[in-house]
Amino acid sequence: MLEKKETQYEKVVLIGLITQNQDEEKLNEYLDELEFLAYTAGAETAKRFTQKLDTPNPKTFVGKGKLQEIKEYIIENEIPTVIFDDELTPSQLKNIERELEVKILDRTNLILDIFAQRAQTSYARTQVELAQYEYLLPRLTRMWTHLERQKGGIGLRGPGETEIETDRRIVRDRISLLKEKLKAIDKQMQTQRGNRGKMVRVALVGYTNVGKSTLMNALAKSEVFAENKLFATLDTTVRKVVISNIPFLLTDTVGFIRKLPTQLVESFKSTLDEVREADLLIHVVDISHPSFEDHIESVNQILNEIDCREKPTILAFNKIDAFSYVQKEEDDLTPTTRENLSLEDWKKTWMAKENNPTVFLSAIQKSNYTEFKKLVYEEIKKIHTQRFPYNDFLYEYYEEE
Numbered sequence: 455m456l457e458k459k460e461t462q463y464e465k466v467v468l469i470g471l472i473t474q475n476q477d478e479e480k481l482n483e484y485l486d487e488l489e490f491l492a493y494t495a496g497a498e499t500a501k502r503f504t505q506k507l508d509t510p511n512p513k514t515f516v517g518k519g520k521l522q523e524i525k526e527y528i529i530e531n532e533i534p535t536v537i538f539d540d541e542l543t544p545s546q547l548k549n550i551e552r553e554l555e556v557k558i559l560d561r562t563n564l565i566l567d568i569f570a571q572r573a574q575t576s577y578a579r580t581q582v583e584l585a586q587y588e589y590l591l592p593r594l595t596r597m598w599t600h601l602e603r604q605k606g607g608i609g610l611r612g613p614g615e616t617e618i619e620t621d622r623r624i625v626r627d628r629i630s631l632l633k634e635k636l637k638a639i640d641k642q643m644q645t646q647r648g649n650r651g652k653m654v655r656v657a658l659v660g661y662t663n664v665g666k667s668t669l670m671n672a673l674a675k676s677e678v679f680a681e682n683k684l685f686a687t688l689d690t691t692v693r694k695v696v697i698s699n700i701p702f703l704l705t706d707t708v709g710f711i712r713k714l715p716t717q718l719v720e721s722f723k724s725t726l727d728e729v730r731e732a733d734l735l736i737h738v739v740d741i742s743h744p745s746f747e748d749h750i751e752s753v754n755q756i757l758n759e760i761d762c763r764e765k766p767t768i769l770a771f772n773k774i775d776a777f778s779y780v781q782k783e784e785d786d787l788t789p790t791t792r793e794n795l796s797l798e799d800w801k802k803t804w805m806a807k808e809n810n811p812t813v814f815l816s817a818i819q820k821s822n823y824t825e826f827k828k829l830v831y832e833e834i835k836k837i838h839t840q841r842f843p844y845n846d847f848l849y850e851y852y853e854e855e
Contacts, residue, residue, distance in 0.1 A: 463498035467528060469516060470539035472506040481539075483745050487712070488539050488561060490663075495568050500533055514553065515546050525554055537564055540713070544593045561713055562589060569718065577639050584632040585718050591625050594618060643727070653694075654702040654837050656830070657732035659757070661749035662709025664740040665772040669817040670706040673697075673827070690728050697831045700838055705732065712752045726760050733837050735767040736830070741814065742776035767810045768833055770826060775816040 468488050470481050481504060489499045505520045514521050515538060528536065535557045542550070542560040551558050559567070566586050573579040658666040674693035691706045705728045729735065737753060739746050757763045813829050815822040 463493075463496060464535055465500045465531070465533050466492055466497040466535040466537050467500055467524065467533055468492070468502045468537050468539065469524065470502070470504050471510055471516070472504060473510070474508055478504075483748075484539050484712070488537065488564075491561070491564050491568065492537060495564055495571065497535065497537075500531060501527060503527075510540065510546075512543075513546065514549050515540070515542060521550070521553055528554065528556055535559060537561075547593060565711070565714075565718065577636075577643075580632055580635050580639070584629065584636065587625055587629050587632070591622065591629070594621055594625065640727075652841055654700070654734065654834050654841070655705065655728075655732045656695075656702055656734045656736060656834065657705040657707055657729045658736050658738055659707055659729055659753060660709060660738035661740065661746075661753055662711050664709070664738045664743075664749070665817045666706055666709065666738050669736075669738060669770070669772065670704060672817055672820065672823065673830075674704055692728070697827055697834070700831065700834055702834050702838075705729075710753050710756050712748065714752075714756070729757070729762050730760055732762075732765065734833055735762065735765050736770055737767050737810075738770045738772050740773050741771040742773040746771075766833060766837070768829060769810050769812045771812070771814045772817050774814050774821055775819045 468485055470485050470488070472478050472481050476484070485502055485504075489502075492499055503516070503520065503524050505516050507517065511517055516524070524536065527533070533556065536550075536554060536559070538550075538558070538560045540560060541562045542558070547558060547560070566582065566589060569578075569582045570586065573582045658670060660666050670691065670693065674695050690708070693704050695702055695704045707726070707729055735757075737750070739750055743749065754763060757765075811829055811833060813822065813826045815826045817823075
């Protein structure tokens with residue numbers, strides 16, 4: 455009998471800066487997220503290095519002394535990879551690689567690597583490949599000819615063209631080819647969307663790892679891949695769902711994240727067409743996360759970018775089962791904090807007073823799930839009655855067995 459191999463995690467160190475725009479508390483939040491990203495990619499964090507600077511060092515991101523400290527640590531502990539929390543410029547990347555002599559990644563590169571691992575369909579793989587090439591183009595260095603064989607033959611190489619120029623041309627050609635391929639797939643997907651008729655469309659949106667796929671599985675009684683890792687879902691999934699007597703189409707979309715690479719926003723804009731064409735958005739929020747307000751803001755910013763901020767939206771505060779509530783004694787005079795707010799207390803906060811309908815639930819435990827389904831039904835009914843005004847007698851919510 456074959457023994458099951460344990461997952462081998464690559465050792466990494468993380469680097470971040472405390473700056474004028476990012477205090478220590480905010481940096482720690484970002485580094486926590488970066489550590490989770492690294493774990494998702496298959497890495498184990500050995501140590502974090504932080505430094506206080508007004509602005510990043512234009513040559514090496516961190517100061518010379520800090521870089522030397524990092525170098526000594528990675529040599530002593532045989533660390534093969536260093537990950538920076540912000541995107542490095544091509545010159546910073548080159549200088550740091552020369553100094554540390556190990557693999558250097560920045561946040562953007564790490565996210566692209568996770569996307570490359572997670573992409574399942576040809577469409578998602580093409581989008582990720584395009585984002586990778588657009589990220590790599592300005593970072594081409596002397597070792598770049600492994601991409602593919604150089605173009606050869608009479609008349610195909612310009613006079614005096616250097617190796618690096620050849621490589622840039624190869625990458626630019628590949629970017630053009632991928633863009634054309636995406637245009638062709640986009641046309642097919644537009645046709646598919648057009649064939650769905652007048653059925654109400656609902657899209658799940660939210661920060662990465664908030665439970666969108668789990669909620670999709672519960673509503674659609676399907677088996678969409680869900681995992682407690684960032685970007686578990688990349689490929690858009692559409693399912694037909696019926697609540698009581700109203701059918702609708704439910705779409706699970708890629709999760710958003712803070713500091714989302716520009717290349718990914720651009721290459722995945724076509725995937726976000728599902729969000730653009732939705733009649734109703736279900737904005738899923740992980741209420742158990744300490745930074746859920748920031749997550750809401752990050753998602754809203756991206757929705758603004760794709761002109762979807764004004765769409766009818768349900769705010770679904772998920773993971774109430776993971777919410778840490780500590781009951782206060784009646785004579786306890788300590789200030790009320792996040793940890794001693796009950797669910798009923800939360801319902802009295804700004805969240806429940808939003809203009810958008812709001813619900814608190816646990817998708818995995820199905821807590822308050824009936825209330826959630828009823829709210830979805832009521833919101834879909836509003837759209838359905840406008841689209842099919844002669845079916846009023848059909849609308850009556852009932853809980854399915």
